[in-house]
Amino acid sequence: MPDEPARAARPARPRVLIIGGGFGGIDAARALRRQNVDITLIDRTNHFIFQPLLYQVATAALAPSDITAPIRWILRKQRNTEVLLAEAREIDTARRVVRVDDEMRELPYDYLIVAPGARHSYFGNDEWEPYAPGLKAVEDASEIRRRFLLAYEKAEKIEDPREREEYLTFVIVGGGPTGVELSGAIPFIAKKALHSEFRRVDTRLTRVILVEAGPRILPSFPEDLAQHATRDLADLGVEVRVNSMVTGVAADGVSIGSEKIRARTSFWAAGNKASPLGKFLGASLDNAGRVKVNDDLSVPGHPEIFAIGDLATLHYKGERQVPWVCPAAMQEGRFAAKSIIQDLRREPRKKFHYFNKGDLATIGRSRAIADFGRVKFTGWIAWVLWLFVHIMYLVGFRNRLVVFIEWAYSYFTYQVGVRLITDVERYKPPGD
Amino acid sequence: MPDEPARAARPARPRVLIIGGGFGGIDAARALRRQNVDITLIDRTNHFIFQPLLYQVATAALAPSDITAPIRWILRKQRNTEVLLAEAREIDTARRVVRVDDEMRELPYDYLIVAPGARHSYFGNDEWEPYAPGLKAVEDASEIRRRFLLAYEKAEKIEDPREREEYLTFVIVGGGPTGVELSGAIPFIAKKALHSEFRRVDTRLTRVILVEAGPRILPSFPEDLAQHATRDLADLGVEVRVNSMVTGVAADGVSIGSEKIRARTSFWAAGNKASPLGKFLGASLDNAGRVKVNDDLSVPGHPEIFAIGDLATLHYKGERQVPWVCPAAMQEGRFAAKSIIQDLRREPRKKFHYFNKGDLATIGRSRAIADFGRVKFTGWIAWVLWLFVHIMYLVGFRNRLVVFIEWAYSYFTYQVGVRLITDVERYKPPGD
Numbered sequence: 001m002p003d004e005p006a007r008a009a010r011p012a013r014p015r016v017l018i019i020g021g022g023f024g025g026i027d028a029a030r031a032l033r034r035q036n037v038d039i040t041l042i043d044r045t046n047h048f049i050f051q052p053l054l055y056q057v058a059t060a061a062l063a064p065s066d067i068t069a070p071i072r073w074i075l076r077k078q079r080n081t082e083v084l085l086a087e088a089r090e091i092d093t094a095r096r097v098v099r100v101d102d103e104m105r106e107l108p109y110d111y112l113i114v115a116p117g118a119r120h121s122y123f124g125n126d127e128w129e130p131y132a133p134g135l136k137a138v139e140d141a142s143e144i145r146r147r148f149l150l151a152y153e154k155a156e157k158i159e160d161p162r163e164r165e166e167y168l169t170f171v172i173v174g175g176g177p178t179g180v181e182l183s184g185a186i187p188f189i190a191k192k193a194l195h196s197e198f199r200r201v202d203t204r205l206t207r208v209i210l211v212e213a214g215p216r217i218l219p220s221f222p223e224d225l226a227q228h229a230t231r232d233l234a235d236l237g238v239e240v241r242v243n244s245m246v247t248g249v250a251a252d253g254v255s256i257g258s259e260k261i262r263a264r265t266s267f268w269a270a271g272n273k274a275s276p277l278g279k280f281l282g283a284s285l286d287n288a289g290r291v292k293v294n295d296d297l298s299v300p301g302h303p304e305i306f307a308i309g310d311l312a313t314l315h316y317k318g319e320r321q322v323p324w325v326c327p328a329a330m331q332e333g334r335f336a337a338k339s340i341i342q343d344l345r346r347e348p349r350k351k352f353h354y355f356n357k358g359d360l361a362t363i364g365r366s367r368a369i370a371d372f373g374r375v376k377f378t379g380w381i382a383w384v385l386w387l388f389v390h391i392m393y394l395v396g397f398r399n400r401l402v403v404f405i406e407w408a409y410s411y412f413t414y415q416v417g418v419r420l421i422t423d424v425e426r427y428k429p430p431g432d
Numbered sequence: 433m434p435d436e437p438a439r440a441a442r443p444a445r446p447r448v449l450i451i452g453g454g455f456g457g458i459d460a461a462r463a464l465r466r467q468n469v470d471i472t473l474i475d476r477t478n479h480f481i482f483q484p485l486l487y488q489v490a491t492a493a494l495a496p497s498d499i500t501a502p503i504r505w506i507l508r509k510q511r512n513t514e515v516l517l518a519e520a521r522e523i524d525t526a527r528r529v530v531r532v533d534d535e536m537r538e539l540p541y542d543y544l545i546v547a548p549g550a551r552h553s554y555f556g557n558d559e560w561e562p563y564a565p566g567l568k569a570v571e572d573a574s575e576i577r578r579r580f581l582l583a584y585e586k587a588e589k590i591e592d593p594r595e596r597e598e599y600l601t602f603v604i605v606g607g608g609p610t611g612v613e614l615s616g617a618i619p620f621i622a623k624k625a626l627h628s629e630f631r632r633v634d635t636r637l638t639r640v641i642l643v644e645a646g647p648r649i650l651p652s653f654p655e656d657l658a659q660h661a662t663r664d665l666a667d668l669g670v671e672v673r674v675n676s677m678v679t680g681v682a683a684d685g686v687s688i689g690s691e692k693i694r695a696r697t698s699f700w701a702a703g704n705k706a707s708p709l710g711k712f713l714g715a716s717l718d719n720a721g722r723v724k725v726n727d728d729l730s731v732p733g734h735p736e737i738f739a740i741g742d743l744a745t746l747h748y749k750g751e752r753q754v755p756w757v758c759p760a761a762m763q764e765g766r767f768a769a770k771s772i773i774q775d776l777r778r779e780p781r782k783k784f785h786y787f788n789k790g791d792l793a794t795i796g797r798s799r800a801i802a803d804f805g806r807v808k809f810t811g812w813i814a815w816v817l818w819l820f821v822h823i824m825y826l827v828g829f830r831n832r833l834v835v836f837i838e839w840a841y842s843y844f845t846y847q848v849g850v851r852l853i854t855d856v857e858r859y860k861p862p863g864d
Contacts, residue, residue, distance in 0.1 A: 046852070046853045047852055063496070065495045065852050070851045072629040076629040077628075085589070085856070157537075402849075406830075409829075417834075418497040420497050
């Protein structure tokens with residue numbers, strides 16, 4: 001149990017405050033469900049997002065509601081837990097309170113688990129954001145879907161063939177799993193789903209260009225799998241550009257040094273920055289704003305505070321970086337909860353060990369790569385594995401069933417089910 | 433065939449321009465699919481909306497994509513038709529062009545079918561709109577859903593019991609089918625779906641007040657069915673206030689004369705006004721801006737222009753007003769198409785006759801009313817009939833299947849599947 005600050009009375013039940021209802025925060029709350037603690041989980045949205053499928057919302061295959069679930073619904077049976085829709089603004093570690101919302105209402109804690117996630121980073125070029133939105137929240141996915149679908153609507157109305165070509169060109173910046181999955185999904189829709197519906201534009205002429213600054217895509221995967229994915233993308237017609245550092249993003253395209261790729265639609269899948277909440281914790285941060293945590297995931301100098309998920313940086317097995325992926329966040333959430341339980345039982349805390357269950361990425365229909373260390377899969381088998389794992393980990397029976405039906409529908413009809421453009425009038429991309 | 437204006441050459445194939453991809457516009461286009469005409473259908477959105485189920489999107493039971501379909505997907509097999517995402521701004525009946533979008537690009541026509549639908553009317557009190565949004569477009573439904581769900585999130589955070597009560601009070605203005613369906617859906621969600629998830633607020637204390645200016649709700653239904661619906665609503669706990677003319681709407685409630693109903697959330701389902709496009713047609717309009725059309729649905733003085741659906745007003749059987757409902761719009765769309773075909777065949781046009789297939793309205797789970805003239809149903813039978821008819825008329829196999837699953841899920845679990853609040857931060861209701 002951490003030292004108590006000078007306060008009047010210690011509450012009978014320790015108050016555990018969790019910031020963030022993502023994979024880490026939810027699993028931390030769940031792991032404390034039978035404990036004699038009062039849990040408050042706050043999030044600035046009302047829903048948990050199944051991040052690995054967010055790109056399918058962005059590419060019109062799934063509806064936002066298919067991959068989200070209300071946080072309070074997930075935790076409804078857990079009587080020691082309350083959920084608040086509130087945005088953490090400041091953490092006061094001396095007074096042990098978190099200030100939320102515009103009113104800066106104070107929520108006290110005895111234990112704090114900080115799991116607010118990350119946003120995308122433009123590496124100091126925030127002026128690029130309006131021209132190349134990233135993909136973290138449901139709103140981001142809706143915005144990408146809107147721009148993706150509107151590009152074809154505009155191309156259909158335009159007479160000038162050069163300008164029309166620019167509307168049929170999509171640049172995706174960043175060759176990680178999100179960039180690869182976005183790039184791989186677009187050709188399928190362009191060539192199969194949309195083709196018969198346009199009278200002036202030939203949607204099969206769609207160009208997708210995946211730009212990666214490093215020497216290869218999917219750096220977190222073994223080299224041979226990444227090569228396989230590169231070939232898969234090439235088969236789909238995606239142009240993969242490695243060793244290409246983006247130096248400018250504007251309404252009419254993306255610059256790579258002196259070269260300009262002319263495109264009216266760009267998406268950003270390169271780099272993350274952690275939540276700004278890290279800077280209230282008095283710990284040293286890495287250059288993406290992540291907290292360098294102790295090996296029990298606590299914040300140095302604050303055994304009562306845990307930073308997890310995209311907010312934390314630490315190494316395991318003495319050397320390897322714990323990756324910022326969903327399974328790691330879930331393991332960290334459960335580990336932080338277990339450390340609190342050990343404190344309450346006056347047992348010593350343990351060291352966090354990351355268990356890598358394997359990595360999966362899909363590259364369009366019937367193609368994927370799977371890395372389980374000694375065993376690797378590619379092609380159709382990896383893709384079926386990918387489908388199975390993602391359906392299995394979805395929250396809620398309704399979501400599993402609806403996603404299964406959407407995928408089956410898409411597989412047999414070559415259609416995507418959610419081609420809805422909303423807020424057409426609101427959408428005026430800058431400089432358009 | 434209407435008189436040709438002084439233009440250089442008459443095109444080999446008549447150009448039919450349709451404004452609006454709702455029930456009327458889509459059915460007009462479909463009815464012309466085998467004809468020797470070039471059809472252009474324009475809409476300011478990319479999707480057809482199945483209006484009768486829009487209230488279910490507003491109350492979190494269905495996703496927007498479940499009740500919409502891309503217009504170009506619906507018409508994809510019709511090779512004589514092109515679809516453009518474009519907003520009609522002006523109609524120039526002398527030059528026979530429609531000007532669209534900011535650029536005022538001109539689209540020429542030989543025949544014009546104007547089916548732009550309606551918006552809700554605040555009867556000269558447009559300042560009420562921010563406090564009581566109406567329900568016409570998908571964006572409206574998302575906004576209502578956001579306010580409906582956020583009211584509970586706010587109530588959960590508020591300490592003051594009186595203010596909390598105000599957040600648990602919902603006022604629906606207008607006792608037509610939309611107002612009744614909205615009112616009937618809220619208690620089910622409040623009492624069944626949300627109840628176990630809130631720790632401070634008892635969602636069962638939700639108050640729903642349906643305010644109607646006239647002497648009874650559902651004036652388009654026979655009196656006995658409307659009475660039945662009133663009893664059904666009372667059973668659900670909805671307070672029905674008839675003979676109550678709203679005299680003010682603000683952030684903190686709705687005024688009826690000197691009485692103020694204190695409520696933080698109000699929705700508007702009273703009255704429509706037609707699209708402003710009617711005023712370009714040189715015809716006389718009724719006080720809701722609808723065009724008084726000839727009995728072949730053409731605009732007086734313009735046999736080449738048809739106004740249909742919510743834009744048209746006419747009587748049938750010499751006396752009764754054709755109602756502004758989906759089946760009427762569909763019949764009018766097909767009739768306008770047939771009149772064009774008759775012109776091309778140099779046959780005389782006919783008079784439009786509205787065929788009333790019957791009226792249905794649902795009042796929450798397992799309750800509905802159905803009016804087929806001589807035969808009437810109430811209760812569970814009417815409700816099953818309602819379910820069946822609405823599933824049957826949905827566009828697309830995917831939508832039918834997904835809606836069926838959502839309804840089955842909801843029926844057995846007492847849940848609603850789409851409790852997603854997006855754009856929480858964007859939402860700052862005025863004066864809140």
